[in-house]
Amino acid sequence: MKLKRLKINVPYKSLQAGFEITFRPNLQSNTIDPLCFVGPNGSGKSNLLEAIADIFYYLECHLFEYTTVSNFQVPIESFEIEYYKPFMAAGGIMQVFNDNPIISGQHYHIKIIKNQRQQPNYFLINDLEEIEITGESRSYALPKRIWGYSSGENESLSLPFRRMDLFYLEQAAINIKKNVGEIIGDNRLHFVDYDTTSALVLSNFLIYGNPNETDQDKINKLKIFKDKFGIESIESFRITIRFQYRNKFKMPIDKAVQNFIKTLKDHFDVSTERRTDEISINIDLRSVENFEVFGRMAADAGGLYKYFEKLMLRNSYTIPWERRQKVLYNKNVYSAQNDIGHVPNDEQLFILDNIMLKMDGVESPIPYESISDGEHQALTIFSLVNLIDEIDVLCLFDEPETHLNPKWKYEYISNINDIQKQKDSHILMTTHDPIFISGLNKEQVILFQKRVNLPEEVPRWSFAEEDLKGKGVDAILKTDLFGFQNTVDQGTSKLIYERRELLLKIDNLNDEEKNRLKELTNILRNIDYADPFVDPFFKEFYRRLNNKELYIKRELSEDEKKLRKENADNLFEELSNDLDL
Structure with missing residues (x-):
């Protein structure tokens, strides 16, 4: 669209x-x-x-x-x-x-x-x-689909996406009581944050990273990850799924995701933790056959991400009911966004962790968490854009x-x-x-x-x-987009304007002002700023300027900017004709 x-x-x-x-x-x-x-x-x-x-x-x-x-x-x-x-x-x-x-x-x-x-x-x-x-x-x-992303901690943009998630969860609770249809349908709105980035990255590498891949279009999908980040492959990762919250409530999972989990359990190493409602699936990607398991479950990275997304959505069940109600129905949008909060790892029902990256030129794999904030931010957007097939x-x-x-x-x-x-x-x-x-x-x-x-x-x-x-x-x-008069530091800018004021009255300087002009010229020449004024053409330009106040002012209106440009253009044309340039 x-x-x-x-x-x-x-x-x-x-x-x-x-x-x-x-x-x-x-x-x-x-x-x-x-x-x-x-x-x-x-x-x-x-x-x-x-x-x-x-x-x-x-x-x-x-x-x-x-x-x-x-x-x-x-x-x-x-x-x-x-x-x-x-x-x-x-x-x-x-x-x-x-x-x-x-x-x-x-x-x-x-x-x-x-x-x-x-x-x-x-x-x-x-x-x-x-x-x-x-x-x-x-x-x-x-x-x-509508995707949202914000780099800051301001939750304003995320609020409608979070609210949509919570409405889906409320509908899931109703459906499971009635035992009708799919428990959680597809969501049109998706928000990407720190917790979802790992799922985005994994989806790309699991579908397009098969070492035996021959489809050049799929191979090219990972080119930016290798060229820009030096990520050769993902060596291993772990999926943790909790089927109950605090051993009290069984959380719903739709049939497609149930089949996804069953396939993982059938093909990978599964361990049961201290609670019987929790499983950990360790996935080793050094085997080509393991890539093929994911390739059979999804045709593209976007299809695989849907499974991860539905599992991640279940984490919102652990947000206290009162807080969910505030997020959904609080008239004060700024108060509502502060109520969203973050679900700590020990409360989450779905976790992707222990992701190990094989990096170009590095002998041993490194943990995903060790990458920089800049790499993480770029990976988020590029992984997401890669999904938009x-x-x-x-x-x-x-x-x-x-x-x-x-x-x-x-x-x-x-x-x-x-x-x-x-x-x-x-x-x-x-x-x-x-x-x-x-x-x-x-x-x-x-x-x-x-x-x-x-x-x-x-x-x-x-x-x-x-x-x-x-x-x-x-x-x-210096365009209208940012409106800078010049782009040098403020200290140098002050010297430039002081020198400009002296140049604009160069024929009427007293001895003290002449000495100051020489001093400023030497200072600015040392940083390559005064060199143009050695040219006689520029000296003559300053002598003939009218409406000189426009060249002394530090801040100009849009009309003054246009007038100054018009004056300069006319004067340059006049000088060029006089000097036969």
């Missing part, structure tokens, strides 16, 4: 009522083309990701009728969202909306409107009409580059496009880093501004004014 437009008709966190943003999705692109939000702290970048997550959380809850619960909290009472969604034939059967066949392989324009105190309405839009989507067809209109996925990543070194930040977007060729998905990311967005087109970068002291006619957001391809970090910092 590719987002087209979002309008929020009620206040939402830092976003005012009536906030509206339009995107410029390139439906013809051959790459995934991530979209990056930049801007100062508190400008609403992360709040926009949270709003999108909350909207799809609400729509998913509405489909499953969770919204009928008396104390259900609607996160955004009124909104409009539009996006392009690919519809593909599944098993040779065309998907149909209200008896209207959907042509396989095309993008369709979906619009969903929710007004206050009303149910959401879904529409399929074409050139002639808006076709309302009703009944079970609404499920097909939503993205196939299916079309129609939306990813919401809040500052996914914070722990990375400059080189990895520089290569980040390129790495994502190299990993994932599935163009019919959308990745939205926030960042404060100019290195991270270098090389992007202007349609891929949106600048957010803080509402404080902004006149009403100034938009809250705007696309970048120019492409960032070919620009260095210094040049990007």
